[in-house]
Amino acid sequence: MAEVRYLHAVNRALADALTADPAVVVFGEDVSEAGGSFGATRGLRGRFGEDRVFDTPISEAAIAGAAVGAALSGLRPVFEIMFMDFTTLVMDAMVNQAAKARFMFGGQSSVPLVMRTPHGGGLGAGPQHSQCLEAWFAHVPGLKVVCPSDPSSAYGLLRAAIEDPNPVVVVENKALYAMKGELPDTPEPMTIGRARTLRTGRDLSFVTYGAAVHTCMAAARDLAAEGIEAEVIDLLSLQPWDFDAVLASVSRTHRLVVVHEAVEAFGPGAEIAARMALDGFDELDAPIMRVGAPFMPVPFSKALEGAYIPSAAAVVNAARRVLA
Amino acid sequence: MTEAPTSPPSDGAANTGARVLGLYRQLLLIRRAEERLITMFADGEVPGFIHLSVGQEAVSVGVMSALGAQDTIASTHRGHGHAIAKGLPLDGFFAELLARDEGLCRGRGGSMHVADMSVGMLGANGIVGAGLSIALGSALAHKRLGREQVAVAFFGDGALAEGLLHECMNMAALWRLPLLFVCENNGWSEFLPSSKQISFALADLARAYGIPHTRIDGNDVVAVADAAADIVGAVRAGGPAVLECMTTRVRGHFEGDAQKYRDPDDLDALGPLDPIRVAALLLAGLGVEDAALKAVADEVESRIEAAVEAARKGHDPDFAAAYADVYSPAEAV
Ligand SMILES: Cc1ncc(C[n+]2csc(CCOP(=O)(O)OP(=O)(O)O)c2C)c(N)n1
Numbered sequence: 259m260a261e262v263r264y265l266h267a268v269n270r271a272l273a274d275a276l277t278a279d280p281a282v283v284v285f286g287e288d289v290s291e292a293g294g295s296f297g298a299t300r301g302l303r304g305r306f307g308e309d310r311v312f313d314t315p316i317s318e319a320a321i322a323g324a325a326v327g328a329a330l331s332g333l334r335p336v337f338e339i340m341f342m343d344f345t346t347l348v349m350d351a352m353v354n355q356a357a358k359a360r361f362m363f364g365g366q367s368s369v370p371l372v373m374r375t376p377h378g379g380g381l382g383a384g385p386q387h388s389q390c391l392e393a394w395f396a397h398v399p400g401l402k403v404v405c406p407s408d409p410s411s412a413y414g415l416l417r418a419a420i421e422d423p424n425p426v427v428v429v430e431n432k433a434l435y436a437m438k439g440e441l442p443d444t445p446e447p448m449t450i451g452r453a454r455t456l457r458t459g460r461d462l463s464f465v466t467y468g469a470a471v472h473t474c475m476a477a478a479r480d481l482a483a484e485g486i487e488a489e490v491i492d493l494l495s496l497q498p499w500d501f502d503a504v505l506a507s508v509s510r511t512h513r514l515v516v517v518h519e520a521v522e523a524f525g526p527g528a529e530i531a532a533r534m535a536l537d538g539f540d541e542l543d544a545p546i547m548r549v550g551a552p553f554m555p556v557p558f559s560k561a562l563e564g565a566y567i568p569s570a571a572a573v574v575n576a577a578r579r580v581l582a
Numbered sequence: 583m584t585e586a587p588t589s590p591p592s593d594g595a596a597n598t599g600a601r602v603l604g605l606y607r608q609l610l611l612i613r614r615a616e617e618r619l620i621t622m623f624a625d626g627e628v629p630g631f632i633h634l635s636v637g638q639e640a641v642s643v644g645v646m647s648a649l650g651a652q653d654t655i656a657s658t659h660r661g662h663g664h665a666i667a668k669g670l671p672l673d674g675f676f677a678e679l680l681a682r683d684e685g686l687c688r689g690r691g692g693s694m695h696v697a698d699m700s701v702g703m704l705g706a707n708g709i710v711g712a713g714l715s716i717a718l719g720s721a722l723a724h725k726r727l728g729r730e731q732v733a734v735a736f737f738g739d740g741a742l743a744e745g746l747l748h749e750c751m752n753m754a755a756l757w758r759l760p761l762l763f764v765c766e767n768n769g770w771s772e773f774l775p776s777s778k779q780i781s782f783a784l785a786d787l788a789r790a791y792g793i794p795h796t797r798i799d800g801n802d803v804v805a806v807a808d809a810a811a812d813i814v815g816a817v818r819a820g821g822p823a824v825l826e827c828m829t830t831r832v833r834g835h836f837e838g839d840a841q842k843y844r845d846p847d848d849l850d851a852l853g854p855l856d857p858i859r860v861a862a863l864l865l866a867g868l869g870v871e872d873a874a875l876k877a878v879a880d881e882v883e884s885r886i887e888a889a890v891e892a893a894r895k896g897h898d899p900d901f902a903a904a905y906a907d908v909y910s911p912a913e914a915v
Contacts, residue, residue, distance in 0.1 A: 283726060309726060315756065320749035323715020324722055327733070330704050331654060331723035350746075354709050355716065361907050363697040363705060364688035368910035399908050423910035 267409035271416035286338030322351035342377035356425035357400030368423035380433035388556035390520035396497040407471040409439035414448030453500035459487030462513035477573035522550030635663040637832035640857035642667040644806020656713030661706030670698035672889035682896030689899040711744035721761035740771025754822035768831035800827025
């Protein structure tokens with residue numbers, strides 16, 4: 259077991275996938291010679307060659323569309339979209355082509371492609387380089403969406419995504435890239451759709467994913483100082499999401515707060531809250547709370563961005579409200 | 583549309599009656615299949631939208647005559663001709679258009695999404711231009727996997743205005759992919775003439791990307807087949823090319839479109855350009871007897887009739903089976 263950075267875990271997953279399966283190719287803007295805008299693909303070209311790790315022009319729509327055609331023709335493409343904000347340009351390929359091909363062709367084909375892309379704020383990157391748009395993709399039947407929150411899940415979910423026969427969107431959080439955490443010496447792919455319990459507690463459940471996991475852990479520590487024990491469920495995967503794990507947690511704690519960095523309105527929390535309000539109704543002792551970003555673009559100024567991204571204090575406040 | 587072809591019309595010198603008769607058979611198969619769809623659509627038997635390729639069959643037949651079963655194509659909303667010429671089974675084709683479980687796509691795609699991976703037909707497409715990048719990726723796979731196969735992207739002149747075409751031409755040229763761009767230039771995109779939408783000539787665009795461009799009479803199946811044979815050979819050896827086929831859309835944009843926006847005289851003028859008529863004249867010149875043409879017509883007619891009858895006997899698709907196909911199971915690749 260070694261301590262590695264999140265970014266290193268991504269890199270290791272790509273390297274191991276390239277080693278495991280000759281059909282895997284990695285491409286995107288600046289991923290080959292430069293090793294990625296954030297460095298996630300550093301060194302891969304040297305090890306696997308330009309035929310398997312290659313740079314593309316700045317053509318997001320064609321990159322994603324080519325991934326669909328390549329996946330239909332025998333490759334397992336993994337492409338990077340430099341910032342999740344730029345996935346606006348890949349929507350046709352992902353939504354109308356990749357997501358539908360299996361279904362609309364009567365099950366003839368699978369589309370084993372992976373789109374890796376970083377979301378999230380915290381770097382002062384402004385309104386067009388910080389958005390969390392995962393709900394768009396989670397809304398589309400045929401796509402899977404995973405959101406790793408630490409190095410081991412960054413590795414395990416990316417490997418799983420590459421092995422999956424379906425189109426999978428891997429949403430990394432750029433503020434986590436430098437984060438350190440444990441990675442086993444021989445790490446394994448995870449199972450997509452399975453949440454993990456990072457902390458158990460009897461009083462309420464935080465259900466969360468991505469960078470907000472750490473916000474929830476901090477909030478849980480603050481609450482523990484007052485004798486309130488919060489459970490923290492890291493979803494890891496948004497589509498599919500682990501309904502059973504969330505319901506089991508709500509059945510233990512009877513109070514639920516869903517937390518994410520994406521804007522609250524129409525966000526992933528809305529889906530989880532609605533499902534729990536229906537199927538977990540008998541277990542709930544309080545209304546479900548959501549904590550997400552306000553309904554505004556991600557601002558540039560540190561002062562504004564700091565107020566924008568859900569804080570541990572905001573999560574604690576929500577906890578107090580469901581406990582009141 | 584008004585520009586002259588850059589290659590000469592076929593002179594028939596290299597043609598044998600048997601070769602042209604083979605092409606003629608394919609033309610007729612597509613034409614009769616679509617004519618069958620016209621009546622079945624009017625009778626309410628074919629649901630949804632259908633976009634017919636009547637008048638454009640020579641492009642499908644000519645290009646496909648130069649391809650092998652392992653070569654791949656990505657098609658358009660007007661894809662019946664591409665599909666049939668690529669060799670997908672007629673029974674499955676009609677069953678799909680009639681939304682039957684026996685359809686190639688089990689009644690989930692219909693006219694605009696017919697696909698048959700087993701013959702390299704990667705799908706018709708409801709999104710203008712989308713097939714371009716799918717063919718690009720398929721060509722990329724052919725190259726990376728060391729296969730000597732080509733991919734073909736069919737697109738209409740309306741797609742010239744889509745940014746995706748420009749991205750794909752750049753990438754194909756940059757990476758020297760075995761990708762053939764086939765533009766079916768019928769002068770129309772929906773209800774507007776392309777002259778009101780496109781500010782450039784495809785030849786100039788291709789030149790800008792350093793991709794060889796050939797413009798031909800897309801209603802002359804032999805001209806298309808000859809050009810395609812040459813060009814596909816070069817594409818297979820490495821590098822993209824553009825084949826622009828000047829052709830004619832005879833029916834409306836979709837079936838049911840009365841074409842009020844079109845001058846009836848212009849439509850009448852299309853008669854002599856009919857690819858089937860052009861091919862029949864050539865066959866006569868090659869000394870092929872009317873009886874041979876009649877035999878082909880009878881054979882085509884009975885194949886279509888059998889496929890239609892089989893499709894009519896098909897079943898409604900099962901909802902649970904459709905739901906189960908949204909995602910591939912883990913073991914699938
Ligand atoms: C992205 C997109 N925009 C618009 C449409 C609606 N539409 C369908 S076919 C068509 C015209 C296409 O013209 P062209 O590519 O020349 O093909 P043709 O119909 O002439 O065969 C349009 C606008 C669409 N299907 N997809």
